[in-house]
Amino acid sequence: MNSPHPAPSTTLARRRWLTLLGLAPLLQACSPFRLINATVPSNTHTVLRGEAYGNAERQRMDVYLPVDKTPDAPMAVFFYGGSWSSGERADYKFVGEALASRGIVTVVADYRLSPEVRYPVFLQDCALAVRWARDNARRLGASPSRLFVTGHSAGAYNAAMLALDARWLAEVNMRATELAGWAGLAGPYDFLPIVLPEVQLAFNWPDTPASSQPLFHAPAGTGLKHRVLLLAARSDTAVNPQRNTLAMAQALQQRGTKVELELFDRLNHVTLIGAMAPPLRGLAPVLDRFSSFLLQRPT
Template sequence: MSSKFLQAFTLAFAALLAACSPIKVLNALTPSSTFTKTASIAYGDDPRQTLDIYRPSKASPNAPVVVFFYGGSWNSGAKDDYGFVGEALASRGIVVVIADYRLYPQVRYPLFLQDNAQAVAWTYQHIADYGADPKQLYLMGHSSGAYNASMLALDARWLGEVNMSPSMLKGWVGLAGPYDFLPIDNPDVKPVFFFPNSPPDSQPINHVSAAAPPSLLIASTSDSLVNPTRNTGGLAKKLRAADVPVEAFYFTKTNHATLVASISRPLRWLAPVLDRVTAFIQATDSAGSNARQSPTK
């Protein structure tokens, strides 16, 4: 793509986003031929405890499954807004679960993590009915959703409450996640974590151990909301020190919001986020398969 065309396209698309809801624009431009959707399956009793499943139209038997958690500072968000994520991953042969969960002020830390764990447990128990292999289970999230994914992957308490453990995950993916954010600056987030008495055990970076599943961390160098050096860089460093397989990528053309938006078809030229996620899942699944086939030494 030439620089002049790219500049013109960027300006035109920016004008479109300014005139409309960015999420609605992305979803309106998302094709529906690549997946079939099963909507609003209850995994709990609360109206917010529901999930959607996106199945590839050309699914392979025993496909991997990704449970995706959206961001919104634990104050906002809806699974229906992230159809473009479901479509993108489904187009790569991955079954996708996008879960709603309770938000502030209905709940505070750690109750939304308990919702997330329930959604993961439902997926593990039922996803074989939708063509996926529960032994190829991945978590993924953006922003506060990446925090949620990281806490389930690193802090065994939450999956333990639903008779699971992080060892049952093949890996997890964090996009622009806050993993080390005390003391809290964001006024929207302060009440969620009981500021100024925010518990240290709420921080993912404090739960790193050698037992953590493989990780893929992606961030934007120009992220002004979540510091990529402290959060993505700091967590990657600690995971490496614990000998946990981790990949970290930083992209320059995206910001905090457009990092996840670059998964959508109209914005993939911004960064190869979808390619990185797909490659990570293929690599970890292949490594796991090889390990299962290799004799014990």
């Protein structure tokens, strides 16, 4: 079975993450993300909090600015996971800091969630966030020509859809070919039929179009100029890497797109993104692969 949501519940997955950190006894007293974020250094970045890209309460983002950056730094818009029904940008401070510490201007964006909205509204929110990033890149010390969409799990789905299906950026008067590339960590790119109730709700199952799936667009999607990074945990039991990450890589490579691909051992669906945080970086070089991809100069 393929699912974009952890096979063990998110709570159990987070408990395993905390066990690795030796923090499991504190699980009941404090958010696990808050514990992770408590390890993040403050001298690598500054933060612009609550920047608005729309009028809705959840159309907000935090921007992590590197202390040391070039005048034309790359810019990454990061979307988090949560089955399109949970998550908030404050939980992903560790991602913003990790990328900013490598000289990358990083936007961590909230977007409206189910059951408040359904597909494709969360994609429309993400497109607005990317438009804001492009329009404000120079003010923030980044280059609009080095703009990437990125994400983990459901957020990787959002990034893939913006890159591959031209409809969503076109709605905000952008072309997907304006993106320098996209990066997906453990993304669900092909998950029909939908079996999880919260995802069924988010995608109006069974009235879910095939065009809602990123893999549907891979053979003939938006231009070939994108560079793509696909990372996953080899033993991910939440989002099957063969059906999703490897199948996406193969489809893109067949059409001539340059794809960087790696499956990591010793990681699972949660620790793949958790390895961006200081206490878990020794598990696998996720941050090194992610940041080096974003820092590459366009050719």
